[in-house]
Amino acid sequence: MTNPLTLYVPIKQDAKTQETAQGIHDNFVAAVTAGLDASAIVHYARISLIPNASGEGFHAIMLMTEFDGPMNPYLKFFWDNPGTKLAFSAIAAIALTPPNPPVTDLTGFENFINNNNLNDAGDMYAAYPQTVKEIEKAFSTAKAH
Amino acid sequence: MPVSNSQPDRNNVQGMIMRGYTHPWSCHLIFKFATQPGAKGFIKAILPYVQSAADWGDDKPEMMLNIGLTFTGLKVVSKLTTSDLAGFPPTFKQGPASAGSQQSLNDGKSNIDTWVFGQTGKQVDCVVHVYGMDEPALNKLVKIVADAAVAGGLTEYLPIANGTKRLEEYATVPRNSIHFGYLDGIDQPALNWGNPDDPADLSAFLIGYPNNTSQPGPSQGNAGVFAKDGCYNAFRMLYQDVDTFDNFLDTNAKEIAPKLGLSIADATEWMAAKLNGRWRDGSPLELTPDKPNPELSHATAFGYSGDTTGMKCPFSAHNRVANPRDEVLSEPGLPPRLIRRGMAYGQPFNSKTASEDRGLIGLFLCGSLSNQFELLYSWINTTNFSNIFPNQQGQDALIANRSMPGADTSFTIPTSKGPVEIESLPQFVVTRGTAYCLLPSISTLKSIVE
Numbered sequence: 115m116t117n118p119l120t121l122y123v124p125i126k127q128d129a130k131t132q133e134t135a136q137g138i139h140d141n142f143v144a145a146v147t148a149g150l151d152a153s154a155i156v157h158y159a160r161i162s163l164i165p166n167a168s169g170e171g172f173h174a175i176m177l178m179t180e181f182d183g184p185m186n187p188y189l190k191f192f193w194d195n196p197g198t199k200l201a202f203s204a205i206a207a208i209a210l211t212p213p214n215p216p217v218t219d220l221t222g223f224e225n226f227i228n229n230n231n232l233n234d235a236g237d238m239y240a241a242y243p244q245t246v247k248e249i250e251k252a253f254s255t256a257k258a259h
Numbered sequence: 260m261p262v263s264n265s266q267p268d269r270n271n272v273q274g275m276i277m278r279g280y281t282h283p284w285s286c287h288l289i290f291k292f293a294t295q296p297g298a299k300g301f302i303k304a305i306l307p308y309v310q311s312a313a314d315w316g317d318d319k320p321e322m323m324l325n326i327g328l329t330f331t332g333l334k335v336v337s338k339l340t341t342s343d344l345a346g347f348p349p350t351f352k353q354g355p356a357s358a359g360s361q362q363s364l365n366d367g368k369s370n371i372d373t374w375v376f377g378q379t380g381k382q383v384d385c386v387v388h389v390y391g392m393d394e395p396a397l398n399k400l401v402k403i404v405a406d407a408a409v410a411g412g413l414t415e416y417l418p419i420a421n422g423t424k425r426l427e428e429y430a431t432v433p434r435n436s437i438h439f440g441y442l443d444g445i446d447q448p449a450l451n452w453g454n455p456d457d458p459a460d461l462s463a464f465l466i467g468y469p470n471n472t473s474q475p476g477p478s479q480g481n482a483g484v485f486a487k488d489g490c491y492n493a494f495r496m497l498y499q500d501v502d503t504f505d506n507f508l509d510t511n512a513k514e515i516a517p518k519l520g521l522s523i524a525d526a527t528e529w530m531a532a533k534l535n536g537r538w539r540d541g542s543p544l545e546l547t548p549d550k551p552n553p554e555l556s557h558a559t560a561f562g563y564s565g566d567t568t569g570m571k572c573p574f575s576a577h578n579r580v581a582n583p584r585d586e587v588l589s590e591p592g593l594p595p596r597l598i599r600r601g602m603a604y605g606q607p608f609n610s611k612t613a614s615e616d617r618g619l620i621g622l623f624l625c626g627s628l629s630n631q632f633e634l635l636y637s638w639i640n641t642t643n644f645s646n647i648f649p650n651q652q653g654q655d656a657l658i659a660n661r662s663m664p665g666a667d668t669s670f671t672i673p674t675s676k677g678p679v680e681i682e683s684l685p686q687f688v689v690t691r692g693t694a695y696c697l698l699p700s701i702s703t704l705k706s707i708v709e
């Protein structure tokens with residue numbers, strides 16, 4: 115099964131936090147690519163900065179992804195993966211409301227995701243049921259022929 | 260910070276976590292609390308009978324018990340604040356009937372609606388596991404627990420015979436055999452100490468110690484203090500449909516016996532072994548692929564990596580899925596392990612007892628409900644955890660939930676005479692109820708009633 119995850123985290127408004135948020139955004143793809151390639155469970159992942167209503171600065175950071183496997187056990191793969199662990203920890207560190215429990219271990223991470231995820235499985239349309247692994251396998255076989 | 264490197268004190272750990280009891284009689288009482296004083300009074304009354312993991316030497320207790328609390332239960336009895344309680348893992352907080360857990364368990368709404376405990380409206384707060392050396396000893400302690408429950412205003416769920424009987428172990432012969440006729444309780448994690456990278460290390464099961472595999476939690480704050488030296492128990496009542504199972508074996512044995520050159524009796528045993536991964540006497544297919552060998556009944560030193568065609572043991576045989584051992588997995592890390600402390604309930608199937616309930620009282624102990632119990636369950640329901648498995652949408656041949664959307668219920672058994680293809684496996688096992696419990700440390704149980 116493919117799961118949607120929309121992590122929406124309002125962030126602090128001071129200049130340093132805003133700059134950090136911009137940095138997380140700008141480095142996101144480079145930071146997570148190797149780990150996500152290796153995991154072969156993530157279809158897409160992207161990050162957005164939600165502007166303040168005033169038009170100045172950012173109100174929140176939002177990470178959206180579609181990944182294979184049930185949510186509860188598969189969160190561990192994101193935590194054990196250095197690239198995604200760093201990205202999620204960086205987001206937790208600039209959250210307007212400090213996460214409780216703190217995001218310093220897997221249980222803290224699981225809670226952080228559960229408390230800030232705007233989606234559940236029923237919210238998502240999918241054009242195809244295949245997993246990343248199945249898709250990659252199908253195309254690598256096709257290439258071999 | 261409650262995480263510590265020091266070795267756990269066995270006196271503080273509930274016994275069933277670290278040792279498999281051999282008491283032949285047990286009863287598993289399931290409760291919902293009414294009030295905090297009532298719940299505390301109940302725990303106080305039964306606390307003297309709680310068995311620790313300390314060595315009892317020659318003085319084996321005649322009767323003893325262990326206590327599990329669900330998240331709703333510990334909310335009632337503990338002194339933890341709302342902020343402290345937030346520290347528990349979401350899987351434990353949300354419970355087995357939640358949408359999140361059902362992504363792995365896949366019982367299906369229509370099944371959950373029939374559970375005798377554990378879903379909305381049938382909230383479980385506490386499960387008490389009572390053990391006795393003989394029937395009178397068991398009954399004596401069950402009465403003490405039941406009387407304390409009445410005094411505390413608890414509601415008891417009676418899961419057997421339309422809400423009239425408790426969930427009691429059926430003392431099987433031979434010991435440790437289960438309905439369907441298999442020997443059980445053979446392979447367990449070693450529970451050694453000191454290797455946080457080993458999924459069979461005690462630190463993968465006990466909360467509060469550094470561990471890199473299942474990473475048990477909570478380890479922070481007051482929730483961490485409360486949970487330290489505890490372990491989770493996915494308590495699951497699993498009905499076994501022996502009639503369907505026997506009919507499946509009969510029908511298929513008759514069909515395949517000529518192809519395999521076996522008698523119908525031998526083909527029946529062959530099919531039972533291929534579903535499970537061990538013959539009914541316990542001997543593993545990997546070590547003795549052609550016929551059972553009683554000398555290997557308890558053998559645990561084997562792997563699957565040398566059997567990349569599934570010729571000895573089919574890929575989706577229950578044991579190969581539930582502990583893939585040295586199989587190359589598609590995700591990083593070693594396969595998770597579970598401590599199994601379950602036993603059979605209900606009389607053996609025969610023409611007189613056919614309509615009665617029977618199955619497995621499943622006690623699946625883990626440091627992380629998500630990363631051990633639910634991860635394995637997701638593999639049981641969808642065998643997608645190793646690229647070597649030819650069917651990535653297949654299912655555990657023995658125990659998966661067949662009604663899961665998108666499931667491929669076919670089963671292929673490779674043989675030297677060509678594959679035996681089962682078009683669609685029936686549902687052999689049906690969930691009757693589930694509760695996610697914490698088996699708290701003995702000091703935590705004491706702190707509750709202080």
Ligand code: HEM
Nearest residue numbers: 441442443444445446497578581582597619635636658688
């Ligand atoms: C009524 C349902 C079930 C039946 C009839 C059943 C049967 C068996 C049998 C016969 C064995 C081999 C004996 C042994 O190695 O001790 C076994 C092993 C095992 N089962 Fe089950 N089982 C059931 C449910 C489950 C569930 C729900 C899980 C996991 C969530 C599970 C996990 C395991 C594991 C981890 C092993 C050990 C495999 C190994 O280490 O090689 N079982 N089961």
